[in-house]
Amino acid sequence: MPTDHTDRTDGLVRSDHTYAILGACFEVYNTMxxxxxxxxxxxxxxxxxxxxxxxxxxxxxxxxxxKGMTLSHQFIPDLICYTDIIVERKAVRELCDEHRSQLINDLHASGFKLGLLVNFGHRSKVEHERFIH
Incomplete structure (x- = not known):
């Protein structure tokens, strides 16, 4: 079952874009x-x-x-859709807390508000979770 980590006071942030991205995920999984x-x-x-x-x-x-200083290290999300939605893609048996933490850290570091964690490795479906920062 998909998980939505939405802050309920904020409502469904960018749901139209979320549905479009997930539709693409489902098509990839259905094909591959x-x-x-x-x-x-x-x-x-x-x-x-x-x-x-x-x-x-x-x-x-x-x-x-x-503290206002740019570090030499950068982070590189798998994809950024619609200029401000981070999509982290996995191909593992099931998502774990380490995967979730990675996306939460990416959202925090980027200042982006919405992230999707998508797993193509689940045996019977695309596993996905939505995070609001």
Whole structure:
């Protein structure tokens, strides 16, 4: 069952964009099934986003700051859709807290409000969770 970590006082943030992105995920899974590696799903997902004309940037480096100073380290989310939605893609048996923490940290570091954690590796369906920061 999908998990939505939405702050209920904020409502469904960007639900139209969320549905569009998840629709692309479902199409990739329905076409490819489970069992492939993350890079394969990444490429398929990028192609599906192009077909659906969903704007995205793949693996864009985002600078990290500490007390106003830019650090030499950056973080690189799998995808940024619609200029401000982070999509982290996995191909594992099931999502775990480490995967969730990664997305939460990405949201915190970027200042973005919405993130999707998508797992193509689940045997019977696309596993997905939505996070609001």
């Amino acid at each position: 099934g489970s069992g492939f590696t993350e890079p394969i799903y990444q490429e398929c997902f990028e192609q599906e986003l192009k077909l659906r004309e969903i704007p995205f940037e793949a693996q864009r480096a985002i600078p990290l700051c500490y």
